[in-house]
Amino acid sequence: MRSETRPVSAPDASSGAGTGPAPPAAKKSKKQTEPKVPFRARLRRDWQLLVMTLPAIGLLALFHYVPTFGNIIAFQDYSTVDGILHSPFVGFGNFAYLLSEPAFWRAARNTVAITSFQLVFYFPIPIAMAILLNSVLGKRTRAIIQNVAYLPHFFSWVLVITIFQDMLGGAGLLGQFFTQHGVDGVDLTTNPDTFIALVTAQTIWKDAGWGTIIFLAALSTINPNLYEASAVDGASRWRRLWHITLPGLRPVIILLLILRLGDALNVGFEQFLLQRGAVGANAAEVIDTYVYWLGLRTGDYSIGAAASLLKGVIGLVLILVANRVAHKLGEQGIYQRT
C-alpha cells in the first residue's frame, strides 16, 4: 500500500541549483522503487523534507525511544542518587521478586479477568451496533444517531467516571431514587463485587459508538449484489446476516481481535487509577496501576519498571503469536499490507 500508491515522483527536476552531477538518468528508471540518484544529489533535492520531518522525529525519539531504553533500570537496583549510569545491575532479580509478590499476581489476575470479561461483553457490541446502524435507511436519522454515539469518545475518563458516579453512585441519581423509596446504601460505584461490570459499562458508554466506525466502513464494502442474489434465492434476513454480513466483517473482526490480544494487559490505565481509591485495590488494581503505585508512590522505580517491561514484552509476544495464528488460518492479520 505504501509504495504503490503513486509513481516515484520524477525526482530532481525541481532543484533549481542543478549544478552537481545529478544524473538525469533517474527519470528513465521510473519503474524502480528507489531511484538511482547519488546520495548527495538526493540530499540536495530532499533536504527540505528532512528538515520538516526532523522536529517531530526528534520529539518522538526523545520521549519515546529514550525512555524505552530507560527501561534498563528494570535490571538495576535503581536509586535516584546514583542515576541510571551508576546504579548497580541486579540481573533478573527484580523480575524474580515480582513473581514472588502476591500483590503483583493480584494485579495480573484482575487485569486478565477484566480483559476476558470485556472480550465477551464489550467486543461484540460495536459489531452489533454497526449492523443495526447500517440497517437504518434514512440518511438523516442515521447521521444523527451516529453523531450521538460518537460523542462520549471525546470525553475524558475523569468526566465519564464522574458522570457514572452521578448516575449510579450513592449520592447519584440511582442512590437518590433508592433513598426516596426507603432503601439506603445502594452504591454501584464503590462495590468491588460489581466493579468489573461497572468498568465494562463505562467502556461501552464511552467507546462502543466510536468502535462502530471501522465496522461500518467494512459493511459498506460488502457488495450489495451478494445480498440481492441471496434474497432472490430466498435467503431470509437472518440468513443473509449470517452468510454475507458476518463473513464480510470477518477480516476486520480478526484484525481487531489480534490488536486486542496485543493490548490484553492494557485495560485502560486512567479508568482504574481514578477508581482505585473508591473501590479498593482488591478489585481495581491492574498491572498499570500497580506499576504507578509501586514506582511513583513508594519509590520502587526498578520493580515498577520491571513490571511494566514484563507487561510490554508479554503484549508484544501475544500480538505476534496471534498474528501468526491468523496467518495460519488464512487470514490477513496485521502488518501484511497489500
Add this chain to the structure above:
Amino acid sequence: MTTITRSNGTRSQLRPVWDEEPSLIGKIGKALSLALIVVVILFPIYIVVLTSISSPKAINEAGGLVIVPDGFSFAAYNEVLGGGVVVRALIVSICVTTVGTALSLALTAMAAYGLSRPGSLFHRPLLFLVLITFLFGPGIIPSYLLVNSLGLIDSYWSLILPSAISAFNLVVLRAFFMAIPGEVIESARIEGASDFTIFRKLVLPLSKAALAVIGLFYAVAYWNAFFNALLYLNDSAKWPLQMVLRTYILDGAPMQTASGTVDPSGLGLAAVPVTSVKMAVLVLAMIPVAAVYPFVQRHFIKGVIIGAVKG
C-alpha cells in the same frame, strides 16, 4: 483502500426492491434499540446540564440531581467562574490546549508531508521509526525519570512535549497527503517551487478537512489529559481542569470558589447547592468538546479508517 472511505452514509437510498419489508416486531425492536442507544448516551448529559442550571429550590426538592426542569439559576456558574481554583484551571487548560495543539499540528503536518514524498531520502527508515512506536509504549516510570531529568517537573511544557507527537495522527495525515495527486505537486516543482513552498501554498490549503480532524484529535487529547498533570505537576496551583475535576468533583475534596469553599461532603454554601456547582464544573469540561465537535465530526470516518488501515 479508497473505496472503504466512501462510507459517509451512502446507503441512504430507499429499501432495495429485493429486500422484503421487515416484520412489525422487527421494526419495533430496531426502533427501540436505536432509541435506547440515544437515550443511554444523552440522558446523563441532560441531567448534568439541567442540574447545573437549576434553582436551589429545584435541587432541594429533587434531593440532588434534577430530572424535571423546575426553575433555573446560573448562580453555580457565577460561583465557579467568579474566582477560585476552577478559573485558574480553565486558563491553564485553555492555554495548554491552544499552544499544544498548534505545536503538535504544525510539527505533525510538516513531518507527515516530509514522509509522504515517494522515493525521498531516508523516508523509509524514518517512517519505520514512527511506526515502531505503535508496538510498545515506553512505560510510565522511565518517562517520569526522563521528564524529571530534563527539569520539566512543574513546568507546563511537561503537559505538552511528551505527548506532542502522536504517531497515529502522523500516519493518518501522511495518508491524506499521499492521496493528493502527484501531478499537482510535480507541476509545482517543475515551476521551481521548493518543498517548503509546496507544503505551505499547496498541500496545506488542499488538506483543510484533514487538518481539522487531526487538530481536533490533538485538542481533545490535550483538553482531556489528566495523567501527565498528575505525574509531572506537584504544584496544585498549576493544575489543568481535569485534575481539578478529579480532585474536587470526583474525589470530593473541598474546593475554593468565588465566595468561599465548597465542601461536597458536608454542607455547602447556603446560596448555591453543592450539586449544581459540581455539575457546572462538569459542563465546563464538556463544553469545548461539544462546541467543536459538530464542525469536525463529518470528517471522522475518513480519518479513522485511513489511520486504522495504515496503522
